[in-house]
Amino acid sequence: MKQQIYRFFLASCFLLIADSSTLAASALPTQQKQSSYELMSPENRVMQDDPSLNPAMFWVSEGESLWNVKSGEKRVACSSCHGDAKKSMRGVATQFPKVIQGKLQTLEGQINQCRVARQGAPVLPYENKELLSLTVFVANQSKGMTISIKETATNKADLEKGRRWFNERMGQLNLSCAQCHEDRAGLKLGGSSIPQGHPNAYPIYRLEWQTLGSLQRRLRNCMSGVRAQQFEYGSPEMAQLELFLMWRANGLPIETPGVRP
């Protein structure tokens, strides 16, 4: 009898998993979307909200200085073309990744594109301090504004691929992003709450990292967690996944620079 019950339980478990994985990820209604800020301890929330406590503000100030520094062979600063970032960069982060001249660009990718084409400066690798500073400074100009990624004819193909990366099982643990962050969001993994996985506060100061890090670093964390081959930094797959995640988070306000445990 006991065994039978156990078997039934096991079978229903499998059914549950099989069932949930067939659900294609779709965007939740805005009022049901939850920033992982809501899952943090009161102390960590204060740390994010108070600029005198948020360590990421160092990177924001660094980015502000870099914005005005003439660099590269052409000796031009970001401000030479874009002027005051408070005006010109306002709302920019709510629309990235974005297809520009036929290529899907992340915010980091676009900063690098500008460096090479306009400044004659070398490409900065991901997680480089300067690149993180510039990215967080630009994204900070959109703080409080809502993410607004529209599906268009130009980004449709990339968005579909991103959706696929989100729903496709990967790695030795054979898990997809959706299985945790969609089907089991709000439940626990170990002792921690599983967030919905919205990229609305990046780059983030992650206490575990003891430093600022990009969305791609965070995504690579999860990929290594499920024992999968990680997407390369700056790869088209990463950009597509970022695009899908941003589209999925439409309507949530940007919190950059976020603090996360």
Add this chain to the structure above:
Amino acid sequence: MSKTSRTSITMPSTAKKGSIIEIRAIAQHDMESGFRYTESGKLIPRDIIHVFTCSYNNVEIFKADFFSGIGANPLIIFTTIATETGTLEFKWVGDDGYEAINQARITVS
């Protein structure tokens, strides 16, 4: 870590004589513990801030020793009594010639 880095002080710019004021001092620093290894197995040398001091009109009023267990970008929150108008000087000293200095003015009435 570079020879110096960004620091930030948060404290009131005015206070009543005899009142308790809160001071927040944060420094941007990796605080490399000296216990970690690179992927190729080489020990990463220790690189931390050792001492933080605060002087109020050139009188030392607060001092803290930091060790390897302290996390990156250390934040210190402490209080003092607003005794007189003047300058508070904050100093962080660490490994490999690291030094950072910051100042803040206070008007006591």
